Amino acid sequence: MTLKTFTFAGLAALTLALGGTAAHAAGYPDKPITLIVPFSAGGGADNAARIIAHGMEAVSGQSIVVENKAGASGSIGAAQVARSAPDGYTVLYDASSFAINPVLRKLPYDADKDFIPVSQAVVVxxxxxxxxxxxxxxxxxxxxxxxxxxxxxxxxxxxxxxxxxxxxxxxxxxxxxxxxxxxxxxxxxxxxxxxxxxxxxxxxxxxxxxxxxxxxxxxxxxxTSEKRMPELPDVPTVAESGVPGFSVYEWNGFFLPKGTPDEVKDKLYNLIKETLENPETKEKLGHLGLTTVGSTPEEFAAFLHSEEQRWRDVVKANHISLD
Incomplete structure (x- = not known):
């Protein structure tokens, strides 16, 4: 085979591969999605994930299979997703610990580099x-x-x-x-x-x-919210109680493994956003005290950066160690 022939063959193979990726992204999702919840069944994150998964099934027409992979404050399930194929069919549904673990634990993954933030789903x-x-x-x-x-x-x-x-x-x-x-x-x-x-x-x-x-x-x-909870109108916020600027929320959000095509990430985000805007889904989550967010990937990434930095500052100031 001449160099010229090899070059044309390589280009043809690359074009075919890229075309296959584009076609795959265009039809996403065309098979069931596995949603990894790195916490025990029946907990807050699991309950929210199942409500959202049910809503996503109605929107996408595909099954969303929730799997619980609990342990090590969520890092076991997160590690599994980090190692999974970057095709959009294995998705992580994690919680606040995602931004806390990196400043406290030695992890089997890099939280900043091994995941693509897709959307913050809910806060409480x-x-x-x-x-x-x-x-x-x-x-x-x-x-x-x-x-x-x-x-x-x-x-x-x-x-x-x-x-x-x-x-x-x-x-x-x-x-x-x-x-x-x-x-x-x-x-x-x-x-x-x-x-x-x-x-x-x-x-x-x-x-x-x-x-x-x-x-x-x-x-x-x-x-700990910025405003009083409607369910507890007589209970002040921490900030109102003499600690200015204090605001803490537990949150859940969606992540994909690094290398997932942008087209797939965008389609998953749109699926999540449409689901969270559905009145029935919002009502079910509201019964758990959860408020839907549906932030963009860029907004979620910025939020994660600020959360990790905040907890890093707390860990350093208070000399916190898990040893």
């Missing part, structure tokens, strides 16, 4: 809760007590490196208080021990704690 604030008979009637009361007795007061979390821990650490950083972290293996046992007075306070996910607050089983001191 946290509620700072105490037992019904707690002496603290406000966040100001808690801060005053913690300042008077450093490291003599406790806060719970649903695990080391969780957003519940990081929200409390951000509060410590912004107020100068010192409290002791009591980690649990999930949100449910953390709330049970707060109700029983075994640990003093907890930044609980609103989706899982709102019913306990409205039923009087927990007392809400403040919410």
């Amino acid at each position: 604030p946290n509620i700072l809760v105490v037992a019904p008979d707690s002496p603290y009637k406000s966040l100001g009361d808690l801060i005053a007590a913690a300042k008077a007795e450093p490291n003599q007061h406790t806060y719970a979390s649903y695990g080391p490196g969780s957003l519940a821990q990081m929200a409390a650490e951000l509060l410590k950083k912004n107020t100068g208080i010192e409290m002791v972290h009591i980690p649990y293996k999930g949100g449910a046992p953390a709330m049970v021990d707060v109700m029983g007075g075994h640990v003093e306070t907890y930044f609980a996910n609103a989706a899982s704690s709102l019913n306990y607050v409205t039923s009087g089983k927990l007392r809400a001191l403040a919410v």
Whole structure:
């Protein structure tokens, strides 16, 4: 084979490959999509993912199969997606830990380089809760007590490196208080021990704690959203309670492995956006206390960068280590 012949053959093969990729992207999705949720079934992220997946099926006409790959604060499932084929048919549905893990853990992937952010799906604030008979009637009361007795007061979390821990650490950083972290293996046992007075306070996910607050089983001191929650109009925000600029949300979002064609990413984004704008989907998510977002890939990437930097600053300032 002459060099000229080889060159033409190579160009022909490349053209065919690119044409195949374009054709594949044009028909996306033309088979079931696997949505990896790196947390246990029945949790907040899993419940939201299944609602959204059902809506995506109605829009796309394709099955969206939710698979739970829990462990290591979400990093096991994320690693699986990072290693998967970049064709748009294996998608990661991760949560706030995606931006926290890189500043606390040695990971089997590079969160910034091995994934393509597609869209932030939902957000939900946290509620700072105490037992019904707690002496603290406000966040100001808690801060005053913690300042008077450093490291003599406790806060719970649903695990080391969780957003519940990081929200409390951000509060410590912004107020100068010192409290002791009591980690649990999930949100449910953390709330049970707060109700029983075994640990003093907890930044609980609103989706899982709102019913306990409205039923009087927990007392809400403040919410972490920028504005008061409509469901708790008498509960002030943390910022209103004397910590200016404090705002923390738990969030979920969609990611693709690096190398996925832009055409596929854009089609997936449009599918997600249409699904999240559907009134039925919004209503179902709203019943869980979730607010839909549907940000663009560019907006989501910028958000992730700001979140990772914020938690990196908190980890450095508070000397947090998981060792």
